[in-house]
Amino acid sequence: MTILEKIIATKHEEIKTYKPVQSDTIHFPEKSKLLQRLQEKKGVISEIKRASPSKGDIQMEVDIVAQAKKYEEAGAAAISVLTDETYFKGSIDDLREVAQAVSIPVLCKDFMVSEIQIDRAQYAGGTIILLIVAALEKQQLKSLNDYALSKGLEVLVEVHDEQELGVALELDAKLIGINNRNLKTFDVSIERTAQLAENFPFDGQRVLISESGMHTKEDAKFAYASGASGILVGEALMRSEDPGGWIRQATSEEAAK
Numbered sequence: 001m002t003i004l005e006k007i008i009a010t011k012h013e014e015i016k017t018y019k020p021v022q023s024d025t026i027h028f029p030e031k032s033k034l035l036q037r038l039q040e041k042k043g044v045i046s047e048i049k050r051a052s053p054s055k056g057d058i059q060m061e062v063d064i065v066a067q068a069k070k071y072e073e074a075g076a077a078a079i080s081v082l083t084d085e086t087y088f089k090g091s092i093d094d095l096r097e098v099a100q101a102v103s104i105p106v107l108c109k110d111f112m113v114s115e116i117q118i119d120r121a122q123y124a125g126g127t128i129i130l131l132i133v134a135a136l137e138k139q140q141l142k143s144l145n146d147y148a149l150s151k152g153l154e155v156l157v158e159v160h161d162e163q164e165l166g167v168a169l170e171l172d173a174k175l176i177g178i179n180n181r182n183l184k185t186f187d188v189s190i191e192r193t194a195q196l197a198e199n200f201p202f203d204g205q206r207v208l209i210s211e212s213g214m215h216t217k218e219d220a221k222f223a224y225a226s227g228a229s230g231i232l233v234g235e236a237l238m239r240s241e242d243p244g245g246w247i248r249q250a251t252s253e254e255a256a257k
């Protein structure tokens with residue numbers, strides 16, 4: 001069993017315990033759209049990630065609201081919040097706290113297999129959900145994508161190879177993430193973005209987002225030069241003493257290109 005299969009199996013168990021979301025609405029600051037932000041300006045999708053199965057504990061003590069505000073002040077394009085509890089030590093409450101504190105788009109980073117998770121993400125103030133092509137049957141992917149879009153959410157479709165990129169394009173995904181990390185083996189190579197970018201239709205309708213394994217401004221520059229409009233960065237920001245500085249540097253590198 002790969003780690004991805006293991007996570008998905010756990011997820012199916014977890015969702016059985018979820019109660020339907022209530023209809024009373026919590027107030028969240030209005031959020032902009034990620035697609036539009038990235039079409040206007042390249043940027044960093046900055047992640048709140050306490051721990052991961054590949055790295056263990058990364059930063060357990062972090063004040064996530066303070067961290068999210070640092071990201072927003074530094075000009076992050078969006079904030080990604082890991083909400084998986086078992087493997088990433090996050091929670092849906094983390095998402096809600098962040099979504100209440102910022103007005104940039106907020107991505108609910110989880111392994112979606114059911115509509116109830118999408119409802120929970122939206123109820124907690126998330127404005128973008130992640131769908132991982134490697135984790136879903138085509139039909140399931142399509143119906144979750146349709147469901148999220150019908151709710152007014154944005155969808156980031158994550159791929160790792162040519163075939164999966166084809167599936168994302170068939171869906172007409174507007175936000176396409178190339179994960180530099182293979183979720184089955186944990187191998188990371190940022191070259192992956194450059195390779196898949198060769199067959200990416202840069203048609204102005206959709207944007208390419210390079211995900212994972214970027215630690216330095218050179219990495220950021222490499223991803224942007226490969227055609228990425230956005231980079232998704234977790235560990236480097238969570239370990240940095242100055243995450244705002246990291247984001248500004250990655251952004252000004254792009255600007256100085």
Ligand SMILES: O=P(O)(O)OC[C@@H](O)[C@@H](O)c1c[nH]c2ccccc12
Nearest residue numbers: 179211212213214232233234235236
């Ligand atoms: O911490 P990194 O290497 O900067 O990676 C961030 C992000 O790309 C990664 O957390 C991620 C990308 N796709 C995912 C899917 C599920 C869980 C996590 C992820």
